[in-house]
Amino acid sequence: MSDSGLDLMTGGPTGPGRRRAEKPQRKPWAGRIVALVVVVALVFGAYVAYGKVSDMLGGPEDYTGQGSGSVTVEIPSGAGGQQIANILAKADVVKSAEAFYQLALKDSRFQAVQAGFFTLPKQASAEAALVALINKNNRAEGKVTIPEGARVGQIVKTIAANTEISEKDLVAVLDTPEKLGLPDVANLNPEGYLFPATYDVQPGTTAEQLLRQMVKKTVDVAKSLDIGTQAKALGLTGEEVLTVASILEYEAKNDDDYAKVARVLYNRLKIDMPLQLDSTVSYVSKREGDVFTTPEERADPSKYNTYQNAGLPPGPIGSPGEKTIKAALNPADGDWLYFVAVNLETGETIFSNTFAEHNVGVAKLQEYCRTSEAC
DSSP: OOOOSOOTTTOOTTSGGGOOOOOOOOOTTHHHHHHHHHHHHHHHHHHHHHHHHHHHHHOSOOOOSSOEEEEEEEEOTTOOHHHHHHHHHHTTSSSOHHHHHHHHHHOGGGGGOOSEEEEEEESOOHHHHHHHHTOGGGBOOEEEEOOTTOOHHHHHHHHHHHSSOOHHHHHHHHTSGGGTTOOGGGTTOOTTOSOOSEEEEOTTOOHHHHHHHHHHHHHHHHHHTTHHHHHHHTTOOHHHHHHHHHHHHHHOOSHHHHHHHHHHHHHHHHTTOOOOOHHHHHHHHTOOSSSOOOHHHHTOOOTTOTTTSOSOOSSOSSOOOHHHHHHHHSOOOOOOOEEEESOTTTOOEEEESSHHHHHHHHHHHHHHHHHOTTO
16 A cells, blocks of 8 residues: 555544534623632632731621620520620620620639629620629629518518519509418418518519519418427417517517516416517507507407407418527416516517516606607
């Protein structure tokens, strides 16, 4: 075969293997669009990178200064740093949750944050927010102190004056005492069962919740002192012990005299002698400001009037504290049938076995009252 110089695989210079493929025509804007997309991607990437670098250099967004105004926030029990940070940011205490969270991670003071309600400034720096949050003075709970011997009407006014709970709401609950969890012996009468103590009242606490808490406190104290068992040893019921204790709150001023006055009451009850207590009379007349009563008040036929009726009144005349309850359960030894306070400022009291001795004490009180404004 002769060599023609032609490559059978590729064809000759004029064969099909040498024919160039026709290139498709490129649309004039295609390259430009691709280039634009690349540029946008680069710009966006640079922006993101700049943001991250900015965060690393300047930190998350944060307010400056101590803030202004106030807002109440609740820190739930068991809340962690991120949850607390979110709560503060949502309430506008801090500008961003991240600002507070980053501080919480590295600041040991965060360990002192407790659960509860707090009144905090708005738009404060994360640092200022943390300082405010661990300041115990910023806890938003209202404190209400019920004094020993306080009566239901006085308790209502005290609560309303020191918390967000209104008198109207308190009275509405007291008018439906079956909601209070009172023991059966109370006969749905809350008098004497709202225990005197200091209570922390969180924002949002209802009248029913607080009053139930006070009743429960009375029940708990009664159980801890085993009132039921000890009352039987005295020939009394638990209700009667609380009644005696409530009387002691008004008839004695000094701790040492509580048990002595209790003994006088029990000695009189034993011989069916009327108790003749001005405190039970003033409970009915609502007299305040002194320890005396008038003939008209003592003539009231109420069952609480121990001048007109023998025995104990039908229930407590106030809320007794633990000291008087203990004194009612543990009366002093003695044969006294009478007692009279001869100094209303110090509470000095004379205890007597006979009416003649008692009159000597009464004369001493009268002499005291001639020169003292306490009468």
